[in-house]
Amino acid sequence: MNKMLADKKTIFIFTMPCLLFFGLIAFYPVLQTGIKSFYDWDGLTGGTFVGIDNYIKLFQDKLFARSFKNGLLVAGVLVLLQVIVGLFLTLLLLDKRIKCKKFIKTSFFIPVVLSVTAVCQLWSSILNPEIGLINRVLEMLGSSYQQDWLSDKSIAIFVIAFVNAWQYMGYEFVIMYSSANAIPSEYIEASSIDGASRWQTNFRIIIPMMKDTLRTCLIFAVTGGFNIYAQMQLLTQGGPGTATYSLTYMTFRSAFKLRKYGYGCTVAVVLILQCLCALMLINTLLSNKEEEGKRRWRKRSVQ
Amino acid sequence: MKKKMLSVIMAGAMAVSMLAGCSAGSGIQDGDKKIQDEEEQARIVETKQERTKQGEAKRTLKIFSHYGEEEKPAIDYAVSKVKEKYPNLEFEIEAHPQDDGQTLKTRAATGDLPDIMHVNAGDVAALSTSGSLLVLDEYVKSTGYEDILLDSAKDTPYYTDGKAYIFPDGGAQALLLYYNKRVFEENGIKIPENYEELKEASEKLIEKDIIPCSIFAKEGFVIGGFFDMFAMKYNTGGLKALSEGKAHASDEGYTKAITKMIDLVDLGFFEAGATSTDYETAQSLFTTGQAAMFINGDWDISSLTEKLGDDLGYFESYPMADAGKENEQNPYAFAGGFSYEGVAVSATTEDPDLVADVAAIFAEESIIGGYIYQAKIPKIISIDPDIKPEIEIPELSIKEGEEISKMTFDTTWTHALPNVEFSTPFVETLQEMLTGMDAQEVIDTIDDLVDSAN
DSSP: OHHHHOOOHHHHHHHHHHHHHHIIIIIIIHHHHHTTTTEOOOOSSSEOOTTTTTHHHHHHOOHHOOOHHHHHHHHHIIIIIIIIIIHHHHHHSSSTTOOOOHHHHHHHHHHHHHHHHHHHHHHHHHHOTOOOOHHHHHHHOOOOOOTTTTTTTTHHHHHHHHHHHHHHHHHHHHHHHHHHSSOHHHHHHHHHHHTHHHHHHHIIHHHHHTHHHHHHHHHHHHHHHHHHOOOHHTTTTEEETTTTTEEEEEHIIIIIIIIOEEEHHHHHHHHHHHHHHHHHHHHHTTHHHHHHHHHHHHHHHHH | OOHHHHHHHHHHHHHHHHHHHHHHHOOOOOOOHHHHHHHHHHHHHHHHHHHHHHTTEEEEEEEEEEOSSTTTHHHHHHHHHHHHTTEEEEEEEEESSSSSSSHHHHHHHHHHHSEEEOOOOOHHHHHHHHTTOOOOHHHHHHSSSHBBGGGGGGTTTTTSOOOOOOOOOOOEEEEEEEEHHHHHTTTTTTOOOSSSHHHHHHHHHHHTEEEEEEEEESHHHHHHHHHHHHTTTOTTTTHHHHTSSSOOTTTHHHHHHHHHHHHHHHTTTTTTGGGGOOHHHHHHHTTTTSSSEEEEGGGGHHHHHHHHHGGGOSSSOOOSOOOOTTTTOTTTSHHHHHHEOOOOOOEOOOHHHHHHHHHHHHHHHHHHHHHHHOOOOSSSSSOOOTOSSSSOHHHHHHHHHHHTTTTTTOOOOOGGGOOOOHHHHHHHHHHHHHOOHHHHHHHHHHHHHHHHOO
């Protein structure tokens, strides 16, 4: 076994089909997008090479600034509602005194399996300012507070982020809950014998041991926020005006509404770079230095 | 090893050069051979057509068309009519998704366009530049399609570049401002005839907790039409003139129109959340009496009549003119109009003569099918009076069908504007206008847009 792993040619032969397949369906389109971002291209003809013109235009485009900012806002809301609230719920459900755990877990997971179209239709009617549930309930309670949830430029983006967070919160919650449950009970028992409070056990034992899972959840939430599209298309179509545009929606607008596929590819490239930067930043901030050290030491000793 | 590699490379190079030589050789033809080839080709096409007609050769044509529950009977009827002439042709109907033409563009890019397809102005703008559509200039005449078109629709097959890409099947459609007679009557409010009366009526309706007008401004064409209702009172070109750079929002008439519409919007003319309201919600606000007026195209008459019966009415002239100038300010200028849509043929289809003929029959018969099964009154061809619709045509539709000849359409739908660099941000600006942008800001933004998009 060890001999095989040391033989680089064998490794290459076994992984090559997979790499070729991956390269064909994932890497090639990304590469094409990168190349076409330097073209004035309508998606049908060959296009004209324009150098970095599309990038210059993009960075001067007011819509880009708005879309970029919206991506950050949505990512922030998703981190708050999916990761932080999800973690809080996880820690809460670890408490043996909490009943109906199965029911709570299932309830949280139901929206994940629903179609995004159904969820958006549901929220669209709940949020309708004239006939929607929220404004009607507020009215019934005697409150004069009425909101144009999806047509108010200042709050529409947060409402969209909330709908996304509501739907996928269960997904991240299940990942975190499984990870927390996998922590050996000896550690928790030992801490309680040592007199650690529930608070201390959570913050000194459970959360540090869930670090890798939290990192994964954080990556999902942040990149999910940058990539948000379906909710915008179904709830506001980027409106009112361009108030709820994201970079993904801007890509769609450039390519399919303005028929500027080259410019659309430029926006897509920036979106990819934005996601990569976020990924690197999260990995750097939450890297497990001890583990890294051990891995490096093991590598050196093999050599 | 090196020698082996070298021999392989040389053999490859030889093979490539031989192939290149062959193709170059075939490229060098003298004039006589070219003519012979063309004649031969024409003979093959003729024989194929004859054989298809006679039923010796079988062929399946792909038709890409709107094929929902409503359209299905009309399309099936059209196909059955084509089969009467070409019994040996088979048809594979592919449903047209509402996807801004993405499917067609992708299929054109991969060389997989269906033989016959229903297209609109946006599709033609993208597909004509890449040469994906068959130019139908000759076929419009040779198939007799031009002869059946009404005089007012003779130009409809031709695109802005002067070429015909479609056998048109749409005709003019007007954007109407509907009203619920009962709501006005029950509240003792006069049905407005000019802008001042409209404003007064709106104030009274708001007092009684009724929305003056419901709109689904999530869709660009409706809000574009709302703009035109005001703008056309001063310039019949409306938003089309702006998109072509022939007018500016800072022109006196447009400025007046924009100020008027913002006054109404600020008054609360539309329901809250208009920019995120969809068609079903806006229509239900109107049909349940929560809103007194409603903006949509004339195609909605059947559905609205079903729900409101005789209470439904529409303004025969938009009540947006100044008081006392109702008859002077373009009373019959309507928003909407002809949109460039119809049946097109792929440039790469085998035997284009045959397919163009099939497409012409299909286009004509699908209009007749629409009349029989969907009660759609055709506006570009006249129908044989012996043909009777299977469902009752609402009286209001018949009335509108008669009145449409009086209406003038110098503007168009936002989605039919060829200048997408204008139409896309223009609609976005109008949405912002509904959510608090002031008049001067709207005027400046549209002026910038007119200049940058032209």
